[in-house]
Amino acid sequence: MKRALITGATSGIGMQMALYLHRNGWELVLSGRNEKVLRRMADKFGRNTKYIALDLADRDAPEKLYQFCQGMQIDFLINNAGFGVFxxxxxxxxxxxxxxxxxxxxxxxxxxxxxxxxxxxRDRGIILNVASSAGFLSGPLLSSYYASKNYVVRLTTAIREELRRKGSNVQIGALCPGPVDTNFNNRAGVTFSAKPITPRYAAIYGIEGSFEGKGLMIPTLGMKLAVIASKFVPEEIAVRFVYELQKRKEIS
Ligand SMILES: NC(=O)c1ccc[n+]([C@@H]2O[C@H](COP(=O)([O-])OP(=O)(O)OC[C@H]3O[C@@H](n4cnc5c(N)ncnc54)[C@H](OP(=O)(O)O)[C@@H]3O)[C@@H](O)[C@H]2O)c1
Structure with a gap:
């Protein structure tokens, strides 16, 4: 039996990842701030599901989560928790x-x-970092969010190359979706400016992609093309376009 740790499992993409892995026979360690939802999920999934409620913004929370997992072998780490500020x-x-x-x-x-x-x-294990297509751009009006996802994309890609050079069997990749229909917008205080994909689609795309050893996973053709196109446009032009896109998200 294999075990996955999912942060941000109480909602959206993380919850769908939990449901998908559970259906595929994985044991789970679930994390998020909302203890009630975590308990409900653990009750539904059965005795082998563990959970821990913590706020990852707390100084010692990441180490606490790591300590909580000691004694259980984690085979798949999904760093999914995240939010934006508009x-x-x-x-x-x-x-x-x-x-x-x-x-x-x-x-x-x-x-x-x-x-x-x-x-x-152990020379075994998978890490999936949930970044965003925002991780390839500068994002006026969501500046710190875009910058944070750039960090995740760059960190993941660099580690992936180190692992490849060592001939390691450990996999690391980043899921980089565009808009996904979750609670993310409510928390960021914005609305959609483009048609979102479902959290289930994003979740399965990321998990199956990780199993196939993929690096950067961009779920839709439209977003893949947008990311490629952005590489050929000077940064100061791309950033103007992103501003206009983000401005349309503003709730008037
Ligand atoms: N939705 C999109 O359009 C979109 C697009 C690209 C990438 N993403 C990324 O996808 C990931 C999941 O987001 P989502 O769209 O599924 O949004 P969501 O429905 O708001 O889910 C966010 C999850 O993160 C957890 N979380 C937030 N703050 C936390 C904190 N301080 N400590 C611990 N857990 C925390 C939440 O759990 P609690 O509330 O229980 O703490 C929740 O389970 C994020 O990293 C986001 O940046 C989203």
Whole structure:
């Protein structure tokens, strides 16, 4: 029996990943802040499901989560928890943005390092970091969110190359979707400017892609083409386009 740890399992993409892995016979360790939802999921999935409620913005939370998993062999780490903050950089809350950096960057960094060391020793294991297509661009009006996802994409790609050069059997990849229909927009305080995909589709795409050893996983053809096109456009032009796109997300 194989076991996966999923952060942000209480909603959206993370919850769909949990459902999919459970249906495919995986045992799960679920994490998020909402203990009620975690308990409900564990009750539904059965005795072998473990859960721990914690706020990944708390200083010691990533290490606490790692400690919680000691004694259970984790084969698949999914760093999925994350959120966005919308608004002009001078207007947005510094406190909320520092929390964003703690969850989207610091926790992903710490958990990736701690579990990767174990995986490398065993020469087995998979890490899936849920980044975003925002990870390939600068994002005015969602600046800290885009910057945080750039960090996740770059970190993941660099580690992947180190593993490849060692001939390691450990896999690492990043899921980089465009808009997904989850609670993300409510929390960020925005609406959709493009048609979203379902969280189930994003979840299965990321998990199956990880099993196939894929690196950067962009779920739709439209978003794949947009990411490729952005490479051929000067940064100062691309950023203007992203501003217009983000502006349309504003809830008036
Ligand atoms: N939706 C999109 O359009 C989209 C597109 C690209 C990438 N993504 C990425 O996909 C990932 C999942 O987001 P989603 O779209 O599924 O949104 P969601 O429905 O809001 O789910 C976010 C998950 O992250 C957890 N989380 C948030 N803050 C946390 C904290 N401080 N500590 C611990 N857990 C925390 C939430 O759990 P609790 O509330 O229980 O804490 C929840 O389970 C994120 O990394 C997001 O950046 C989303």
């Amino acid at each position: 608004g002009e950089f001078t207007e947005t809350s510094l406190e909320t943005e520092l929390e964003l950096l703690d969850v989207n960057v610091r926790a992903v960094h710490i958990l990736t390092k701690l579990f990767l060391r174990d995986f490398v020793k």
